[in-house]
Amino acid sequence: MHELSLCDDLIRQVQLLADQHHAQNIARVTVSLGTLSGVEPVLLVQAFEILKAGTAASNARLIINTVPVRIRCDHCGREADVDPNRLICPACKSLDTQLLSGSEFILSQVELFVAS
Numbered sequence: 668m669h670e671l672s673l674c675d676d677l678i679r680q681v682q683l684l685a686d687q688h689h690a691q692n693i694a695r696v697t698v699s700l701g702t703l704s705g706v707e708p709v710l711l712v713q714a715f716e717i718l719k720a721g722t723a724a725s726n727a728r729l730i731i732n733t734v735p736v737r738i739r740c741d742h743c744g745r746e747a748d749v750d751p752n753r754l755i756c757p758a759c760k761s762l763d764t765q766l767l768s769g770s771e772f773i774l775s776q777v778e779l780f781v782a783s
Protein backbone atom coordinates (compact mmCIF):
# COMPACT_ATOMS: atom_id res chain seq x y z
CA MET A 668 0.00 0.00 0.00
CA HIS A 669 1.41 3.29 -1.29
CA GLU A 670 -0.25 5.22 1.57
CA LEU A 671 1.77 3.33 4.20
CA SER A 672 5.12 4.58 2.91
CA LEU A 673 3.77 8.12 2.45
CA CYS A 674 2.44 8.05 5.98
CA ASP A 675 5.72 6.68 7.27
CA ASP A 676 7.50 9.73 5.78
CA LEU A 677 4.80 12.01 7.20
CA ILE A 678 5.21 10.65 10.73
CA ARG A 679 8.99 10.97 10.41
CA GLN A 680 8.53 14.66 9.50
CA VAL A 681 6.19 15.40 12.41
CA GLN A 682 8.40 13.46 14.82
CA LEU A 683 11.33 15.63 13.72
CA LEU A 684 9.27 18.78 14.28
CA ALA A 685 8.24 17.57 17.73
CA ASP A 686 11.89 16.90 18.61
CA GLN A 687 13.00 20.31 17.31
CA HIS A 688 10.38 22.06 19.46
CA HIS A 689 10.89 19.78 22.49
CA ALA A 690 7.24 18.81 22.31
CA GLN A 691 5.95 15.91 24.39
CA ASN A 692 3.07 15.17 22.15
CA ILE A 693 1.45 15.99 18.83
CA ALA A 694 -2.22 16.99 18.97
CA ARG A 695 -3.07 17.31 15.34
CA VAL A 696 -1.50 16.80 11.94
CA THR A 697 -3.03 18.55 8.92
CA VAL A 698 -2.17 17.63 5.37
CA SER A 699 -3.19 19.07 2.01
CA LEU A 700 -4.14 16.35 -0.39
CA GLY A 701 -4.76 17.00 -4.06
CA THR A 702 -7.45 14.93 -5.74
CA LEU A 703 -4.87 14.05 -8.45
CA SER A 704 -2.23 12.97 -5.92
CA GLY A 705 -3.21 9.31 -6.20
CA VAL A 706 -3.51 9.10 -2.42
CA GLU A 707 -6.71 7.60 -1.05
CA PRO A 708 -7.78 9.61 2.06
CA VAL A 709 -9.42 6.60 3.75
CA LEU A 710 -6.25 4.52 3.32
CA LEU A 711 -4.11 7.41 4.50
CA VAL A 712 -6.12 7.67 7.74
CA GLN A 713 -5.85 3.88 8.24
CA ALA A 714 -2.09 3.99 7.68
CA PHE A 715 -1.78 6.91 10.11
CA GLU A 716 -3.70 5.00 12.81
CA ILE A 717 -1.34 2.02 12.40
CA LEU A 718 1.95 3.91 12.16
CA LYS A 719 1.42 6.56 14.83
CA ALA A 720 1.65 3.98 17.65
CA GLY A 721 4.77 4.47 19.73
CA THR A 722 5.61 7.86 18.20
CA ALA A 723 5.05 11.42 19.46
CA ALA A 724 1.95 11.37 17.25
CA SER A 725 0.36 8.42 19.07
CA ASN A 726 -2.56 10.59 20.26
CA ALA A 727 -2.70 12.83 17.21
CA ARG A 728 -5.60 13.26 14.85
CA LEU A 729 -4.99 13.40 11.13
CA ILE A 730 -6.91 16.13 9.31
CA ILE A 731 -7.03 15.97 5.52
CA ASN A 732 -7.76 19.09 3.50
CA THR A 733 -8.72 18.09 0.00
CA VAL A 734 -7.29 20.35 -2.70
CA PRO A 735 -9.32 20.58 -5.91
CA VAL A 736 -7.76 20.26 -9.34
CA ARG A 737 -7.16 23.73 -10.75
CA ILE A 738 -5.83 24.48 -14.22
CA ARG A 739 -4.81 27.49 -16.27
CA CYS A 740 -5.53 27.48 -19.97
CA ASP A 741 -2.54 28.32 -22.19
CA HIS A 742 -4.91 29.23 -24.98
CA CYS A 743 -7.32 31.74 -23.36
CA GLY A 744 -5.72 32.27 -19.94
CA ARG A 745 -8.75 31.14 -17.96
CA GLU A 746 -8.18 29.53 -14.54
CA ALA A 747 -10.74 27.01 -13.35
CA ASP A 748 -11.39 24.07 -11.03
CA VAL A 749 -12.01 20.96 -13.10
CA ASP A 750 -12.70 17.25 -12.66
CA PRO A 751 -9.51 15.22 -12.04
CA ASN A 752 -10.06 13.20 -15.21
CA ARG A 753 -10.95 16.17 -17.47
CA LEU A 754 -8.07 18.64 -17.66
CA ILE A 755 -9.81 20.64 -20.39
CA CYS A 756 -10.41 24.41 -20.39
CA PRO A 757 -14.13 24.91 -19.60
CA ALA A 758 -14.18 28.16 -21.60
CA CYS A 759 -12.53 27.27 -24.92
CA LYS A 760 -12.20 23.44 -24.60
CA SER A 761 -8.46 23.65 -25.19
CA LEU A 762 -6.30 20.76 -23.96
CA ASP A 763 -3.32 23.13 -23.60
CA THR A 764 -3.68 23.53 -19.87
CA GLN A 765 -1.28 23.68 -16.95
CA LEU A 766 -1.97 22.11 -13.61
CA LEU A 767 -1.91 24.79 -10.87
CA SER A 768 -2.89 22.56 -7.97
CA GLY A 769 -4.40 19.18 -7.23
CA SER A 770 -1.39 16.85 -7.31
CA GLU A 771 0.08 17.78 -3.94
CA PHE A 772 0.52 15.82 -0.77
CA ILE A 773 1.87 18.35 1.73
CA LEU A 774 2.19 18.52 5.48
CA SER A 775 0.48 21.86 6.09
CA GLN A 776 0.15 22.15 9.87
CA VAL A 777 1.21 20.40 13.06
CA GLU A 778 -0.13 21.21 16.52
CA LEU A 779 2.28 20.34 19.28
CA PHE A 780 1.92 20.03 23.03
CA VAL A 781 4.88 21.60 24.76
CA ALA A 782 5.08 21.28 28.54
CA SER A 783 5.66 24.63 30.20
Ligand SMILES: [Zn+2]
Nearest residue numbers: 740743756759
Ligand atom coordinates in the same frame (compact mmCIF):
# COMPACT_ATOMS: atom_id res chain seq x y z
ZN1 LIG B 1 -9.18 28.22 -22.64
